[in-house]
Amino acid sequence: MKKIAILFSLVNLGLFTGGCESFVDIKTQGSLVPKDVTNYRYLLNNTSAYETGIILGDLASDDIAIVDAAQQTSLLNISYSYYKNTYTWQDDIFPLSTSYENDTDWNTMYARIFRTNTIISELPTSNGPEMDKAKLMAEALVHRADAYLTLVNQYGKPYNATTASSDLGVPLLLTQTFSQSLNRASVETVYQQILTDLKQALPNLLATQQYNTLPSKPSAYGLLARTYLYMSNYKMAEVYADSALALRSTLNNMATMTATSTFPKRINDPEILLSKIASYGTSAYTPTAMRLSDDLLSLFDANDQRYNLFTVPASRVSSTYTGRYFYREIITGENRNLGPSVPEMMLIKAESLARAGQAAQAMTWVNNLRKNRVLSTAYTPLTATSNDDALVKVINERRREFCFRMLRWWDMRRLKSEPLFQKTITRTFNGVTYTLAPDSKRYVLPIAQYLTKMNPELVSNP
Structure with a gap:
């Protein structure tokens, strides 16, 4: 049995130092009472500890195409190395015995899990109103569920109901x-824990949030819809998408x-x-x-404001x-959102x-989104000739809406x-030419050798 500190390579020691520096400073000034x-609340307000996500999925997806020699040479x-190795679906993304042998995605998610586990473990014996404790517990459960959903969709096999209990x-x-122990739980066990955390959190979450970084009922409903989507349980995904939309349904009108x-x-x-x-x-x-791949670029036209x-x-x-090239972050001055959103709930509803x-109802939901995404002078509703055609159009709309948001790789x-x-x-x-076939094992990203060497019970992905 290895120390859990090894799991995230001690790079996230900021949990005790930089990550909670303001918390420690306040405490030494006497503003906080031990066990209060x-x-x-201060720990959960440490936004960067809970908001920061991952990067590798975008680099592996077919949304991206790095074709220019100058850029390839720089990489x-x-x-x-993480960029190049993920882009070419290598067996090893983080080469051992280099200064880049640690997987930031893995480290970030498990550091968040460590923080939430601390809060979940200590809150019951803290001093304060039970209502406050229940709300904070719920927020921590949502953050933990999101971390595990991210991890299992990157390092575990895609959910398959017939094999999930052994994958x-x-x-x-x-x-x-x-x-x-760092033994890997089954895909089924991880997904069931995600559902348990979110459903346990729901009764104690507020219907609205002061800031989008703080979990609310729509947050939990949105993550439940996303979780069931990736379990291919489309009926339940629709149920929770409806629940989220009943509370939050505002769209930004980009038209x-x-x-x-x-x-x-x-x-x-x-949104x-x-x-x-x-x-x-x-x-x-x-x-x-x-750089947008030709495949992705072909889905846009000059009237689509996401393109413009x-x-x-x-x-x-x-x-x-x-x-x-994707330039949203420079144009808006904001990092791109990977979390659940109103458009995602609409498209989960449409896919279901x-x-x-x-098909016709599905296209209504797609078009309700597109009205706010396509120039109003050029907008025409999409129609579907069959259920399959409707499904293809929904998935294409997901690509346009969520490009470089990690969801394409998961899809x-x-x-x-x-x-x-x-x-x-x-x-x-x-x-060198690389291929990714539908049956490729490379749809499951490798666990860094540094982690498996230090923790023999942590089985590598083949």
């Missing part, structure tokens, strides 16, 4: 301790926006049900700029680059209807076994 419930630098998921750590329009800040954007952000937000930084507002010609990024044979994983969406992806990097 207020302490945990050969060891500093960007390897991720270590399931639910208590506050530094000494736990009339211009490049100089003020876009809502993430912290109070009415966001729970703000989660990519671990690296500099997506327009020249070496790591995200959030992508730019390559010349805006580098004089040596070609194509079109399409799969239930209700590729869950859809790869469906004939309607099966395809082999090919990309060339530094003169």
Whole structure:
């Protein structure tokens, strides 16, 4: 049995130092009382500890295409090994015995889990109103559930009801301790814990939130809808999408926006049900700029405001680059949201209807979103010729709406076994061609060798 500190390589020791520096400072000034419930409010207000998410899924997905020699050459630098190795679906993303052997995605999620476990373990014996303790407990449970949903969709196999009970998921750590087994729980066990956490949290969450970083009922409903979607339980996904939309359904009307329009800040954007952000937000930084693949680019037209507002010609990024680049973060000044949102609930609803044979109703939900995304002077509603056609249009709309939000990689994983969406992806990097077939084991990202070497019970992905 290894120490849990090894699990996230001690890089997140900021939990006790930098991560809670303001908390410690306040305590030494006498503003906080030991074991008082207020302490945990301060801990949960440490936004960066709970909001920061992942990056690797975007790099593995078919939304991205790094084709220019200058950019490929820059990514050969060891500093960007994670980018290159993920983009080419390598067996090892973080080479052992280098200064980049730690997986930031893994570290970030387990550091968040450690924090939430501390709060969940200590809150019951803290001093303060039971109502306050219940609310803080609920917030911690939502943050933990989101972390596990992220981990299992990156390092576990896609959910398959017939094999999930034996497929390897991720270590399931639910208590506050530094000494736990790091054996991987099954995919089924991890998903059931996510559902348990969210459902336990719901009664004690507020219907509204002061900031989008704080979990609320719509946050939990949204994560439940997302969880059931990735379990392919579309009926329950629709139920919880409806519950979220009953409380939050506001859309930003991009149809009339211009490049100089003020876009809502993430912290109070009415579309966001729970703000989660990519671990690296500099997506327009020249070496790591995200170029839209031809496949993704073909889904947009010049009337789509997501194309007009959030992508730019390559010349805006580098004089040596070609194509079109994702530029949302530079334009809005905000990191992209990975958390559940109103548009996601609408498209989960649409997908559930399409799969239930209700193509026309599915297209109504897609069009309700598109009215706020396409120039009003050019908008025409989409129609479907069949249930399959409706489903394809829903998935295409997901790609347009959530490009570079991690969800495309998760969608590729869950859809790869469906004939309607099966395809082999090919990309060339530094003169070598790489392919990702529908049955490839590389749809499950590898666990860093550093972690498996230090923790022999932590089984690698094949």
